[in-house]
Amino acid sequence: MTPKYAVIIADIKGSKKMKELERYEWQLFLKSAIVQVNENWDSSIEAQFMITKGDEFQGVVHNIPNAHSIMIEFERLLTPLELRFGIGLGRIQKMGAHIPIEMDGPAFHRANTALNRAKKLKNRVNFHSMDPQLDKYINTLYSLIYAIKGRCSDINRSRYWKYKEMGTYDKVADLEGVTPQAVWDSLRNANAIEVIEAEKTVKDFLQSKMEEAFWETESK
Numbered sequence: 001m002t003p004k005y006a007v008i009i010a011d012i013k014g015s016k017k018m019k020e021l022e023r024y025e026w027q028l029f030l031k032s033a034i035v036q037v038n039e040n041w042d043s044s045i046e047a048q049f050m051i052t053k054g055d056e057f058q059g060v061v062h063n064i065p066n067a068h069s070i071m072i073e074f075e076r077l078l079t080p081l082e083l084r085f086g087i088g089l090g091r092i093q094k095m096g097a098h099i100p101i102e103m104d105g106p107a108f109h110r111a112n113t114a115l116n117r118a119k120k121l122k123n124r125v126n127f128h129s130m131d132p133q134l135d136k137y138i139n140t141l142y143s144l145i146y147a148i149k150g151r152c153s154d155i156n157r158s159r160y161w162k163y164k165e166m167g168t169y170d171k172v173a174d175l176e177g178v179t180p181q182a183v184w185d186s187l188r189n190a191n192a193i194e195v196i197e198a199e200k201t202v203k204d205f206l207q208s209k210m211e212e213a214f215w216e217t218e219s220k
Contacts, residue, residue: 005046005060005092006067007100007111010074013082015055023055026081030057033077041070046092047100058100058111060092065206071125072199076161082124086115089129134209138202145198148191156190159183164196 012030015023034057038048044066049059061067071085088110096102114128125142127135152160162172169180169187176183187193 004064004089005062005107006064007058007060007088007092007107008049008067008071008085009052009056009058009088009108009111009115010071010083010085011057011115012055012078013084027051027055029081030055030078033074036077037070037073040073041066044070047098047103050099050101052101060100060103060107064089065203068199068203068206076164079157079161084115084118084123085125086111086113086118087125087127088112088114089127137205141198141202145195148195152190152192156186156192159186160190160192160195163187163192 012026015026018026030051034049034051038045038059041061044061044063045059046062047060049057051057059070061070067087071087074085075083088107090106090110092103092105092107094103100108110128114126117128118124118126123139123143124146125139127138127142129135129138149157149160159172159176162175163169163183166172166175169183172183173180
């Protein structure tokens with residue numbers, strides 16, 4: 001079976017409108033996030049993430065279901081920046097050093113296409129594989145996820161991230177010095193539990209596809 005990879009290419013929405021100092025500070029912030037992701041997900045990464053031009057960064061993941069988790073970690077680490085992601089699945093070609101800028105192949109082409117689609121459609125994520133039906137399913141879920149996230153208040157968004165990390169209302173409440181009921185109310189009002197379930201569905205669905213013949217052939 002030909003190895004398949006997920007290439008993730010992302011950029012910072014609205015970065016060109018930032019003032020010079022603000023842009024420089026966020027680029028330092030981005031570099032720090034990249035170091036953390038490369039360390040935390042080393043076992044899933046084929047080519048470490050790196051800034052490739054301006055505010056654009058990319059990396060290659062060989063554990064495809066974890067591509068979603070890696071994307072979410074970048075989102076968490078770089079909040080309140082808004083990121084756009086293009087995720088492309090397929091083969092890669094290594095032409096030199098073990099870094100994304102010295103690689104090519106269908107997965108890179110699909111990731112570039114996906115990022116351009118995300119920009120054109122004003123979406124936060126676009127997913128592009130060898131299967132149009134899979135793409136439609138995943139992209140519909142992402143559209144719904146980010147439509148809900150986009151309506152969150154700052155406090156609800158903060159509690160969403162804390163709950164994802166800690167796993168219980170009580171732990172988040174203890175950290176913030178509020179009641180578990182207050183945390184539950186925030187997550188309920190923001191539909192955060194539904195978002196977390198939808199995100200889990202994306203990862204589970206990708207995992208199930210790994211076990212199918214879908215991965216064994218690749219059309220142009």
